[in-house]
Amino acid sequence: MAGFENPASAPDSGSEGGTAVLERPEVDEKPDLSDNDGDADRFAHYVSRDRMELSQRTGRPVVALCGKVWVPKHDPSKYPVCPECKRIYSEMMH
Numbered sequence: 001m002a003g004f005e006n007p008a009s010a011p012d013s014g015s016e017g018g019t020a021v022l023e024r025p026e027v028d029e030k031p032d033l034s035d036n037d038g039d040a041d042r043f044a045h046y047v048s049r050d051r052m053e054l055s056q057r058t059g060r061p062v063v064a065l066c067g068k069v070w071v072p073k074h075d076p077s078k079y080p081v082c083p084e085c086k087r088i089y090s091e092m093m094h
Contacts, residue, residue: 044076046085065089 045064047055052072055062061071066084 043082044079045082
């Protein structure tokens with residue numbers, strides 16, 4: 001392109017005070033939303049039905065009563081109920 005110079009070809013040349021473009025590899029910067037303790041992934045958690053349906057449509061994470069944040073992908077009937085979710089739910093109902 002006429003009138004444009006590659007700033008990487010001579011980054012320190014001249015005293016014109018221009019700017020240079022620094023290229024870096026693309027990095028996937030999605031936050032890790034899991035507990036990283038592994039135990040929470042072995043349980044089925046309590047989440048409101050509306051939030052679960054929204055997550056299934058959009059792929060957005062949900063927050064369980066116990067605070068676990070994740071994107072549901074597995075059949076919860078194959079796992080025992082999270083003891084912390086169960087305790088919180090029980091307290092809410094009494």
